[in-house]
């Protein structure tokens with residue numbers, strides 16, 4: 001079916017919710033077998049968590065390699081309608097015949113604005129940069145690297161700020177429309193693919209590991225931003241408390257994961273993510289010692305070689321040990337990592353100048369459930385039972401790395417087609 005309708009009524013074969021790598025893949029794959037898709041993303045830009053990575057394991061290439069090719073496939077694809085700043089409000093109907101109500105938040109920038117980099121430079125208001133976990137600030141009108149669509153967005157918190165309003169009004173060209181209001185759009189679709197991805201487990205809940213208490217304890221997602229050129233330190237990995245060079249760094253695996261008190265499951269990517277991040281440190285600080293504390297190292301399939309080659313590195317040390325505590329050395333911002341060997345029970349303590357917690361992935365569907373009776377497991381991942389008409393894709397259905405998310409998203413299209421044929 002061709003996409004039909006415009007404005008506030010659209011008809012398509014499939015609605016894809018979530019514009020990360022899984023949702024993008026599902027929409028493109030559907031279109032390439034002749035099905036139309038509406039792809040909705042709650043943020044102003046597509047790309048999801050992958051767009052915020054410094055490099056991908058195992059090849060350690062920038063995420064741009066994977067995303068750019070998909071953005072190209074989307075650019076001239078008239079079978080995929082992209083709707084950013086959009087969420088699902090209501091779903092009625094049944095598999096084969098859903099009516100979905102979408103809410104579209106305003107961008108406050110006119111889509112046909114001329115290139116206005118020079119105006120943005122002069123924007124007097126800055127807001128915490130959420131992509132960098134609020135560590136630094138950015139202009140209230142912003143366009144991240146790799147942004148798709150490449151249209152500036154305005155942080156909604158400033159829209160009623162008098163200083164911002166008067167600056168926006170004074171811009172020579174008529175580029176802002178601060179009176180834009182949220183809109184409602186109805187979509188008729190036969191199937192729904194739910195690809196809303198993940199958020200990091202809240203490390204502040206893991207009391208014994210010191211996040212939020214000690215300056216030099218960060219999480220793996222924050223560390224990824226510290227290593228990124230568009231991160232808060234422009235890619236320079238340094239100790240948060242004093243910007244000092246890293247000499248000895250610890251990576252704590254299973255931080256909250258595989259733990260009945262936090263996340264009982266394995267997030268599948270954290271071991272490879274820490275190995276990747278150890279390589280970032282190795283490259284920037286060749287003299288630094290890197291210590292990885294693990295319960296067991298989980299790097300299945302093609303990731304085993306990545307682990308094996310890193311394990312051979314003379315500056316990277318793997319220690320079997322569940323970390324019981326990270327505490328600050330009194331009078332110093334250094335940290336003691338106390339770990340219990342899971343085979344011998346022996347506890348060792350080592351002093352580090354920075355610690356990275358490998359926290360796991362929590363499905364976003366825990367906070368934002370699909371507004372239909374989609375079947376979910378105890379942890380909020382969508383079940384493979386698709387009788388509700390909703391098919392999970394990517395990390396919405398299981399903890400996956402990018403390659404597996406892409407495969408899962410491709411499979412989700414087949415499941416959606418089967419469902420459409422049945423209905």
Ligand SMILES: Cc1cc2nc3c(=O)[nH]c(=O)nc-3n(C[C@H](O)[C@H](O)[C@H](O)COP(=O)(O)OP(=O)(O)OC[C@H]3O[C@@H](n4cnc5c(N)ncnc54)[C@H](O)[C@@H]3O)c2cc1C
Pocket residue numbers: 017018019020021022023040041042043046047048049050053055056057058086087088195196197198199220221224269273276359360361364368393394395396400401402403405
């Ligand atoms: C520290 C760390 C490092 C990693 N490094 C790597 C790596 O190097 N290589 C690798 O292969 N994998 C890596 N991963 C895993 C990788 O991040 C995931 O495989 C990938 O993000 C999965 O993509 P996704 O599309 O399923 O989810 P996401 O990337 O989370 O995308 C989901 C999208 O849905 C949107 N969304 C959420 N809720 C809604 C809603 N209600 N309505 C509309 N839109 C919504 C989000 O804004 C987002 O754009 C890493 C993971 C971690 C934790």
